[in-house]
Amino acid sequence: MTVVEIRIELKKGVADPEGSNTRKTLESLGFEGVASVKTVKVFEVDIDAPADRAAEMGEEMCRRLLANPVIQNYKVTVR
């Protein structure tokens, strides 16, 4: 069993309203010096395949389902 971590981030310049609202809320709670908050989505996928094959499958999952290539970058890591 291989655990593949798929990390999906917004591309530079794409608005991250959840992140910016979280930053504002942290500020209003009294946290000082919070310059920015960025949200990232992670999927941990358990795949019954050897590491190299599982990594390939992770890439394909991003292309076909998990990521939106217009606004998101993804990174697949085998753990």
Add this chain to the structure above:
Amino acid sequence: MTVVEIRIELKKGVADPEGSNTRKTLESLGFEGVASVKTVKVFEVDIDAPADRAAEMGEEMCRRLLANPVIQNYKVTVR
């Protein structure tokens, strides 16, 4: 400037409907051997503070805003 990564996961035994629906959809797309999919939420917080202070702030952010201790675990890492 310190970048703090805050990783928020569901506790063991808590249902992860987004993860299980993603698993089913991957299966229906023809991906074989996908045993489970777990979703994780990550916040990358840029804090204008030294690393040790930023890590403490990250822990406090989880306790006060970002995590729900009933169903979630969190981990704060300085990068």
